[in-house]
Structures are given as C-alpha cells and as structure tokens.
Amino acid sequence: MSEQDQSIYKQMIDTLGESENMTPKQVKILEAAIEIISEKGYYNTSTSEIAKRAGVAEGTIFRHYRTKKDLLASIITPVITKFSAPFFAEKFVDQVFRKPHKNFEDFLYAFIKNRFEFAKANVPLVKILLQELAFHPEIQASYKKVFAEKIYPAINNVLDYYKEKGEIKDQPNLSIIRLLAPTVLGFLITRFLLQPDLEWDDDREIRRTVDFIMKGIGKVGE
Amino acid sequence: MSEQDQSIYKQMIDTLGESENMTPKQVKILEAAIEIISEKGYYNTSTSEIAKRAGVAEGTIFRHYRTKKDLLASIITPVITKFSAPFFAEKFVDQVFRKPHKNFEDFLYAFIKNRFEFAKANVPLVKILLQELAFHPEIQASYKKVFAEKIYPAINNVLDYYKEKGEIKDQPNLSIIRLLAPTVLGFLITRFLLQPDLEWDDDREIRRTVDFIMKGIGKVGE
Amino acid sequence: MSEQDQSIYKQMIDTLGESENMTPKQVKILEAAIEIISEKGYYNTSTSEIAKRAGVAEGTIFRHYRTKKDLLASIITPVITKFSAPFFAEKFVDQVFRKPHKNFEDFLYAFIKNRFEFAKANVPLVKILLQELAFHPEIQASYKKVFAEKIYPAINNVLDYYKEKGEIKDQPNLSIIRLLAPTVLGFLITRFLLQPDLEWDDDREIRRTVDFIMKGIGKVGE
Amino acid sequence: MSEQDQSIYKQMIDTLGESENMTPKQVKILEAAIEIISEKGYYNTSTSEIAKRAGVAEGTIFRHYRTKKDLLASIITPVITKFSAPFFAEKFVDQVFRKPHKNFEDFLYAFIKNRFEFAKANVPLVKILLQELAFHPEIQASYKKVFAEKIYPAINNVLDYYKEKGEIKDQPNLSIIRLLAPTVLGFLITRFLLQPDLEWDDDREIRRTVDFIMKGIGKVGE
DNA sequence: CATGAATGAGGCTTCATTCAT
DNA sequence: AATGAATGAAGCCTCATTCAT
Structure with missing residues (x-):
C-alpha cells in the first residue's frame, strides 16, 4: 500500500x-x-x-x-480521495493479484492495517469527514461518486478473485461489503474517536477484526 | 421483547x-x-x-x-431511553434465561429483529440521535449513563450466560461488543439511512447478519 | 403628625x-x-x-x-400621596401654628423624625419611587402636581411664619428649600438605601441633621 | 483644579x-x-x-x-473616573496645602465651582450615571472602588487639615461627608436635571451653597 | 373572578461576507 | 495579497398582553 x-x-x-x-x-x-x-x-x-x-x-x-x-470542501475533498486512495485503480488491484498476499486473510490484514495507519495519522480529518457527511449534500455527492467509480469496482474485483479461489463464501458482493465495511469502520471509529484513551493492543485487535470477518465471510468452517 | x-x-x-x-x-x-x-x-x-x-x-x-x-433534548432523551429499552433490567435478562430462546443464535435473531422493528418505526428519531450525538456533550453524557448503567451490564450478563453454555468463544466481552455492535448498527444504518430505497429482503438480511456474527463469535466452527 | x-x-x-x-x-x-x-x-x-x-x-x-x-402607578401614586401627607393642607399648617413646637428647630426635628419613621416603614416603596421617577413621565407629572399644589404651599407657609418670628434668615423660600430638601432626603437615602447596614445612632444623626440645617438657615449665629 | x-x-x-x-x-x-x-x-x-x-x-x-x-459601561466608567478626577492623588491634596485657598471656605468655593463646571459640560453623562447607578451592580462596584480608594481618602485629608486649623467643627468625617455630599449633589441635580430651565444666578447660588455648608460645618458662629 | 396557553412584536446578538485601503 | 471595519440578514429568545375556557 x-x-x-x-x-x-x-x-x-x-x-x-x-x-x-x-x-x-x-x-x-x-x-x-x-x-x-x-x-x-x-x-x-x-x-x-x-x-x-x-x-x-x-x-x-x-x-x-x-x-x-x-x-470545508477543500478540507474534506482530499480526505475522501486519500481515504479511498488504495482503491484507486491499478495499485490496489495490482497488489491483490501480484503482491505477496498468499490468501484473502493476508490481504485483509494488510488492508486493515494500512487503513488503520491512515486513520491514526489523520484523526481530525476523519472526524470531520464522518461528522459533516450527513449535513452537506455536495460532500455526499462527491463521496458517492468516488465510491461508485473507484471503491466499489475495486472491492468487487478483489472479492470476485478470492471467491474464484474458493476463499470466500458465495454471497452477493454487496452483502459482503455491507458486513465488512461496518466491521472495519466500527473498529476504527471505536479505536480513534469513541475510546481513544483506552489502552489498546492494536495489533491484537486488528487480528481479532480480521479473524471475525474471516469466520463470517470465509469458507473455512464450512 | x-x-x-x-x-x-x-x-x-x-x-x-x-x-x-x-x-x-x-x-x-x-x-x-x-x-x-x-x-x-x-x-x-x-x-x-x-x-x-x-x-x-x-x-x-x-x-x-x-x-x-x-x-432537541426533549426529542432525543426518550429515544435514548427507548432505544435501549430491551436492555432494561429484568425483562431483557429474563428473556434470556427463561424465555424461548434455545440458543444464542435464536436470541440474537430475536434481538436484532426487535431492534430492526424499532428502527423501522422511528427512522427520523434514530437519524437525529445519530447525527447530533457528536455535537452535544449533554446528550453524550446522557447516552453514556444509560450505556454504563443499563446496556453494558445487560449485555454482559447475556454473554456470560452463553459463554458458560459453551456457545460463545472465550474473548473479553468488550471485544465481543466492539465487533457485535457495529455489525448490528451498520446493518440498521445502511438499511434505513444510507440505502432506504434499495429493495431489501429484510428477513434474509437479518439472517445473514446473525449468521455473520455467529460465525465470528460462536464456537461452532472451531 | x-x-x-x-x-x-x-x-x-x-x-x-x-x-x-x-x-x-x-x-x-x-x-x-x-x-x-x-x-x-x-x-x-x-x-x-x-x-x-x-x-x-x-x-x-x-x-x-x-x-x-x-x-406600577398603582404602587407609586399612593406613595407620592402618603409621602407628602404631612403637607396636606390644614393638618400640617395647623400643627405649625397651634401645636407644641415652640420654635423652628423643634418643628424641624419633629418633621424629620416623622418622615424618618415613614421612610423606615416603607423602604421598598420609597426605593421604587426614587428609582422609577426618572423614567416615567406620568409619574413625574403626578409628583409635580402634588408638589405644586400641596407641598410647596405648605412649606411656604411654614417658612414665612418662622421668618416673621425672626427664626429664619431672609432668603427666597425656593433657595431655602433647595438647601433643605437635599439635606433631609440625602440623610434618608444614605440611611436606608445606601448604607442600611451601618450601625446608625439614628437619634444623634437626626439631631445632627437638624443642627446642620439650623446653622445654615437660621439666624442664630448672626 | x-x-x-x-x-x-x-x-x-x-x-x-x-x-x-x-x-x-x-x-x-x-x-x-x-x-x-x-x-x-x-x-x-x-x-x-x-x-x-x-x-x-x-x-x-x-x-x-x-x-x-x-x-453602557464604556460610557459610564470614564464618567466615574473623570467625575472624581479632582480627588485623584497629588493634585487635589496639593491644592489644599500649597495653593491659594486661604481657608476652607475658599477651598469649598473653588471645589464646588469646579464640579459645577464639570456637571454643566456633561449633563447627559451625569444624568446617565445617576439614573443607571441603581440598576447595574457592576457599575456600583466600579463606583465603590473609586470612592473607597480615591475620593474618601482625599476628602479625609482635607477635612483633617482644616480641622487642625480650627476651621471645621469636630465631628466624625463620615458625618460631615454625609451632610456635605447631598448638599453639593442636590444643588447640581436641581440646577441641571430638575430645574434646568429656571433662570439661575449661578454664582449667587454657589455662594449660598458654600455659605450654608460653612455655617453648618464651620466653627465660625460658635 | 381566575386561568394559562398562545401570541407576535421587538430585542439583542452572531456571523458569513464585502470592500475600501 | 492582506487587512479589518462595516454590513445586514437571520437567529434565538423575552415578554406584555389577549382570550377561550
């Protein structure tokens, strides 16, 4: 990343x-x-x-x-862009296919870790983004665009890829995202906004998150 | 419920x-x-x-x-109370121990279903609650109180109960909640606030959510 | 009185x-x-x-x-009336001519003493009168009327009487009043409104006031 | 001055x-x-x-x-300061000891004359000060401070000085002030606020005021 | 007589935005 | 580019007064 x-x-x-x-x-x-x-x-x-x-x-x-x-826009727009940077076209997809991730779990860990570091380095910006998104239609539009054009397609690719490899259960990608996204976001929000003062063992918690998702999404236990 | x-x-x-x-x-x-x-x-x-x-x-x-x-307070305060109503003391705990839930999965389903109906019936109120929580310290305080005194203890009881029965993996309850809450909330928020116009097969999606959580939390696949 | x-x-x-x-x-x-x-x-x-x-x-x-x-008027109007009660026609003038005051000093003492007791018994009312007089033209009018028709003539009579008796220096009555009134009022205001918590030896202070006025107005020292 | x-x-x-x-x-x-x-x-x-x-x-x-x-404060505060300007430290006291006033009467005349000119030049400000003093605790506090720290000590000095010279009767200074202040203020208030439209012979009236005070306070006639 | 919910004019204050310097 | 005084629309809130009950 x-x-x-x-x-x-x-x-x-x-x-x-x-x-x-x-x-x-x-x-x-x-x-x-x-x-x-x-x-x-x-x-x-x-x-x-x-x-x-x-x-x-x-x-x-x-x-x-x-x-x-x-x-406000000049603050938030770059955040939307950067926050979804990893999803931007080649890089992201490339990483999935060519890079060292031997499986989905590996990929997921790397991905969450990466977004974790990003959030950590940009708490105020992420806070503004989350809080104001609800109230400014222009910003929502801007976000929806990025999501539809960049984020969703990229994730789609990845999921399809690992589905083919038999690592992910067969469900509609949208449903998977619907489960995946809140889990990741929920972790980041809890970690940095709701309970920033708790003593977190970040790595353990990231692994827990990965584990939780893998169990829910993966084919392992089936 | x-x-x-x-x-x-x-x-x-x-x-x-x-x-x-x-x-x-x-x-x-x-x-x-x-x-x-x-x-x-x-x-x-x-x-x-x-x-x-x-x-x-x-x-x-x-x-x-x-x-x-x-x-604003007169709008939100009752929502906070009602939204956490199922957690309030006896009723909730009673249901867990004495009522028809034969296992944690059953309980979970009933619980999500119940909160789903609540959210459905109160979209505007829930929206206000979520949006304004960030900006009004008094409301935050009010929420924290309810959480600490009612919600958390109740959940704690339930989790402990099912842990003893061997249906839940051994993790700190706080970690479980950290994974569970965003999943449930994420579903409700997506369903009613972000994508209310999608054609949802609500029951299927609830089951998917339960399934996702059970896999991630439960001992089944281990 | x-x-x-x-x-x-x-x-x-x-x-x-x-x-x-x-x-x-x-x-x-x-x-x-x-x-x-x-x-x-x-x-x-x-x-x-x-x-x-x-x-x-x-x-x-x-x-x-x-x-x-x-x-407000219904509060203040009676106060104006009562505060100037002693000046009302016969009673007051009668007292001067027929009653036991052997000289102006005696009269002055009785008069101040009397108004002192009145003020003491009606602090809140006097306070309201003094404070609001400045802001309400109707009240001012009401006061001016009473002054012109009752107070001034009565005082005039008294002063003339004692002037004739040679107890008061020959000055225009208006000038005398201009010196007399603030001295008496100033005492009452200080006593009851500005410094009500001081330990006052009321009788001594009344005598001092009488003395001060007598020296300034009277013919004694001349 | x-x-x-x-x-x-x-x-x-x-x-x-x-x-x-x-x-x-x-x-x-x-x-x-x-x-x-x-x-x-x-x-x-x-x-x-x-x-x-x-x-x-x-x-x-x-x-x-x-x-x-x-x-309001920005209007009144300077008035409080300026109104008590003559009392401020050296100037005032100096005048008493070194300047041309051969006796207390002279001094009193100069003083009243001076404050008279001040009031004349600042009728609206003085009016505001007197009217609002009653209703604004902050302004009262500000005034009390100036009085306690500047006005009172200065007057005290002057009175003691002339007492020693035998020109003032032996009474507590506070009692003297209690008689003196209303007489001077009463004159100014009558002259500029209550009866500004009367035809005043100002100099004669000032002398009358001085005379009145001197008789009441001084040792002359005793 | 008494009530108290309802009114609406008007008060103080905030704030994004403009513009002359 | 930068300033900061000035603007005026709009916001929240108070309060004397009315009126149906």
Whole structure:
C-alpha cells in the first residue's frame, strides 16, 4: 500500500503549500480550520475564530475560499480521495493479484492495517469527514461518486478473485461489503474517536477484526 | 421483547399528548421539529421554520421549551431511553434465561429483529440521535449513563450466560461488543439511512447478519 | 403628625384590601410587585415573575391592572400621596401654628423624625419611587402636581411664619428649600438605601441633621 | 483644579477618537448612545435605535461593544473616573496645602465651582450615571472602588487639615461627608436635571451653597 | 373572578461576507 | 495579497398582553 497518504493532516497541507500555490497564511488557515472544526463541528465554528487561531484577518480567509463551505470542501475533498486512495485503480488491484498476499486473510490484514495507519495519522480529518457527511449534500455527492467509480469496482474485483479461489463464501458482493465495511469502520471509529484513551493492543485487535470477518465471510468452517 | 416501544415517533408523542399534559400545539411542535431536524440537522433548522411548519407562533415554542436545545433534548432523551429499552433490567435478562430462546443464535435473531422493528418505526428519531450525538456533550453524557448503567451490564450478563453454555468463544466481552455492535448498527444504518430505497429482503438480511456474527463469535466452527 | 401613614408597605395594601374592593389575589400581586420591583427595578421585573411570586396566573394581573405600567402607578401614586401627607393642607399648617413646637428647630426635628419613621416603614416603596421617577413621565407629572399644589404651599407657609418670628434668615423660600430638601432626603437615602447596614445612632444623626440645617438657615449665629 | 476634564461629553469622545483607535463610526455610536440613553434611560433605548441615530448598521455596534451593557459601561466608567478626577492623588491634596485657598471656605468655593463646571459640560453623562447607578451592580462596584480608594481618602485629608486649623467643627468625617455630599449633589441635580430651565444666578447660588455648608460645618458662629 | 396557553412584536446578538485601503 | 471595519440578514429568545375556557 502506498505510504504517501500517511499523515495527511499536516503532510497534506505542507505538500500543497509547496507544490501548489499556497501562501503560508493559507496553510495556517487550513490548519486552524481543521483543528477547530474537528473539535466543535462546522456549525459551531465561526470564520472569525478560524481567523484568530490562524493569526490572520477575517478577510484573508475569503480571499482564498469563496465561502465558508468552500473551505470545508477543500478540507474534506482530499480526505475522501486519500481515504479511498488504495482503491484507486491499478495499485490496489495490482497488489491483490501480484503482491505477496498468499490468501484473502493476508490481504485483509494488510488492508486493515494500512487503513488503520491512515486513520491514526489523520484523526481530525476523519472526524470531520464522518461528522459533516450527513449535513452537506455536495460532500455526499462527491463521496458517492468516488465510491461508485473507484471503491466499489475495486472491492468487487478483489472479492470476485478470492471467491474464484474458493476463499470466500458465495454471497452477493454487496452483502459482503455491507458486513465488512461496518466491521472495519466500527473498529476504527471505536479505536480513534469513541475510546481513544483506552489502552489498546492494536495489533491484537486488528487480528481479532480480521479473524471475525474471516469466520463470517470465509469458507473455512464450512 | 416488549412491543410497547415500537413506533415511538408518532406514538410516543401521541401518548404524551394524552397521558402527560401536552397541549395539541406542543404536539405539533414536536412533530414539526422531528421532521425538519431529521431532514436538515439541528443547526440548519431555525425555530421560526419549526413554528411555521407546526402552525404556531414562534413564541409558543419557547413557552414549552426554554431553549432550542431543550427542544432537541426533549426529542432525543426518550429515544435514548427507548432505544435501549430491551436492555432494561429484568425483562431483557429474563428473556434470556427463561424465555424461548434455545440458543444464542435464536436470541440474537430475536434481538436484532426487535431492534430492526424499532428502527423501522422511528427512522427520523434514530437519524437525529445519530447525527447530533457528536455535537452535544449533554446528550453524550446522557447516552453514556444509560450505556454504563443499563446496556453494558445487560449485555454482559447475556454473554456470560452463553459463554458458560459453551456457545460463545472465550474473548473479553468488550471485544465481543466492539465487533457485535457495529455489525448490528451498520446493518440498521445502511438499511434505513444510507440505502432506504434499495429493495431489501429484510428477513434474509437479518439472517445473514446473525449468521455473520455467529460465525465470528460462536464456537461452532472451531 | 399623623400616624396613619406609617408602614404603608403592608398597611396600605391591607387597608385597601378591606376598605376598597381588593381580592386576596390582588393583594398578593401588589406585595409581590413591590418586593421584586424594589429589588430589581421596573424594567428588570417581568409580569410572569410577579405572577409566580404572587402565586397567581399571569392573566390575573391583567384582570386587575390594564397594563404593567398601571400596576406600577398603582404602587407609586399612593406613595407620592402618603409621602407628602404631612403637607396636606390644614393638618400640617395647623400643627405649625397651634401645636407644641415652640420654635423652628423643634418643628424641624419633629418633621424629620416623622418622615424618618415613614421612610423606615416603607423602604421598598420609597426605593421604587426614587428609582422609577426618572423614567416615567406620568409619574413625574403626578409628583409635580402634588408638589405644586400641596407641598410647596405648605412649606411656604411654614417658612414665612418662622421668618416673621425672626427664626429664619431672609432668603427666597425656593433657595431655602433647595438647601433643605437635599439635606433631609440625602440623610434618608444614605440611611436606608445606601448604607442600611451601618450601625446608625439614628437619634444623634437626626439631631445632627437638624443642627446642620439650623446653622445654615437660621439666624442664630448672626 | 485641572481643566482638562471639562466637557467630557463631546471632548472625551473626540479625544478618544483621535488618540485611541476609535473609528468615526464608533464615535458616532457613542454620541448617539449617550444622547438617547440620557433622554430615555438604558432600558428604554434599543440598540437598533442607537444604530439608526448613529447612521450605522446595528451589527456595527456589536463589533465595538460585545454587549449592550458593555456599551453602557464604556460610557459610564470614564464618567466615574473623570467625575472624581479632582480627588485623584497629588493634585487635589496639593491644592489644599500649597495653593491659594486661604481657608476652607475658599477651598469649598473653588471645589464646588469646579464640579459645577464639570456637571454643566456633561449633563447627559451625569444624568446617565445617576439614573443607571441603581440598576447595574457592576457599575456600583466600579463606583465603590473609586470612592473607597480615591475620593474618601482625599476628602479625609482635607477635612483633617482644616480641622487642625480650627476651621471645621469636630465631628466624625463620615458625618460631615454625609451632610456635605447631598448638599453639593442636590444643588447640581436641581440646577441641571430638575430645574434646568429656571433662570439661575449661578454664582449667587454657589455662594449660598458654600455659605450654608460653612455655617453648618464651620466653627465660625460658635 | 381566575386561568394559562398562545401570541407576535421587538430585542439583542452572531456571523458569513464585502470592500475600501 | 492582506487587512479589518462595516454590513445586514437571520437567529434565538423575552415578554406584555389577549382570550377561550
């Protein structure tokens, strides 16, 4: 799995700050916005507060983002992209067919591990994504697009592949996803958002998750 | 499982309207608030809009609820209670020990089925609960209390019981819950909030969910 | 000096309650209004709060007083009357000419003493009068009328009388009043409103006040 | 006595407008607020009315003053300070000991004259101060502080000084102040607030006031 | 007489956004 | 690019007053 999507939170911003045409102030604005919005939510965060935390005049924000919602979009859109990065076309499918995963369980472990690291490095961003998704139709649309065009097809491929290899029980892929996704997401949400202060033995818990899924989905016990 | 907690949405309000001392206008206000807030979220819903939809003067809202947030609380608090109703003390535990469930699978099926019916009858309320939980510390506190005092102990009992009977694999109960809860919730959320328009074969999907969990948790295949 | 104007606060109300056609509820309302308004001022006191403290429905207030301002007027008007009671026509002037005061100093002492007792018995009412006078033109008008028709003429008489007797320096009566009034009022205000918790030797302080005025006004030292 | 505290009303604002960082709009707001509040009182004055009179959007008020009460405070606080300016430390006491006042009477005349000019130049401000003092605990606190720390000690010094010189009768200073203050204040209030339209011979009336006080306090006639 | 739910005008305040500098 | 004063729409809430019961 790619490593360049780790730690977007700062990294993403910095990268943009250099590669694209971001001024230092713009970077400050993004950082401040991410911090505050992830703490208090979009509607409880005022642009003036963001400006203050960023050490910038209020007007400056609107020089870079036409509206407050634009600012939110500019935070969330990359997260949607990066979060689904592994599913993007070749890389992901390639890994499945050519890479060292000798079976589905191996693949699943690697996949969860990878998304785990991503979430860990980007807690505030993931938090914003999950919280705001419900309230902003534009963002939902953006997500649905990525899901339909990238995520779903990729997963589909993988599942079909392992089904053929006889490692996955015969069920509609959608049903499988419906079971798989909440299990993985549920783990990440519990781990990083609901109970971040518990003492987690992360690796054991990841294995447990894999195990749980494998039992439920796999053909092993049958 | 009790049937008196079905369909709170209207039923709850009506009941209150009669049993408690709710005026017809107050009922209208609650209904309107639930509708609009579940559509657009708390922060996108203005009290004036609620008043308009309820056919009431804006001031009337504040005769009955000191604050807009009070109004939200008066919607959510009963949901928290009712949603966890099956866990409340005797009933739930009794069912497990004395009632017709011959094994954990049976119990699980009955339980999911029951919560499924509840969710089905109260989509708007559940939606509000899930969406707003993130933003209102008071509501979080209220939920945590119910979870710690009612839900968790009840589940604990059940799991211990079936562990003793050898139907559940030996894992920490917290880990089991961490796997179980997202699976059930994920199903309900997908079914009623994310993809309500799909043509669902509900019973088959419930069985699939039970099956998935049983495989992952149970001792069967070992 | 008349004794029937002592302790209006309760007494006034009770009297009205019997003699006039006041219901017990109306009495409660007046009492509550006086208490709260004297504590927090007219504009910081809501009719609902008055109703609550009076143990009465809000509507009941408006059954007895057309408006909130009417309620205030019904409190203040009698105070204006009673506060200037000693000046009312015959009684007052009579006392001056026929009664036991052998000189102006004696009269002054009796007068201040009398108004002192009145103020003492009616602190809340006096407080309301002083505080609200500034903001309600109707009340000002009412006061000016009483002053012009009763108070001023009466004082005028008295001053002229003692001037003739050679006990008061020859100055315009208005100037005398301008010096006299603040001295007396200033004492009462300090005593009951500004520093009510100090340990006052009331009689000594009254004598000091009389002395101060006598020196300033009288012919003694000349 | 210093002359730089004359005519705060406009002068104060103008000064601030230049020396401090006040925008022209902010100056307009202050002027409008002073005018209207002094006419109708704080609670009868709406922020929208102030905005209208100031030719400013209502929101602009709240950019400069977080609260309506803040606006009031920003008007009154300087008045409290300026009104007691002559009492502030050296200047005042110095004048007493080193300056041209050959006796207490001279000093008293100069003092009253000075405060008279101040009141004359700041009628609206003084009116607001007197009217609102009763209703705003924060303002009371602010005043009490100034009184305890500046005014009282200064007066104390002066009285002791002239007592030693044998020009003032031996009474507790607090008693003297209790007699002195209402006489001076009563004069100013009558002159500028109660009867501003009378034709006053100001100098004669000031002398009368001084005379009245001297007789009452002084040792002359004894 | 009494009630108290209902009203709706109006108050204070917030905040995204604009614009002259 | 950056500023920050200014805007004004819109939000929440209060409260005196009315009216059907």
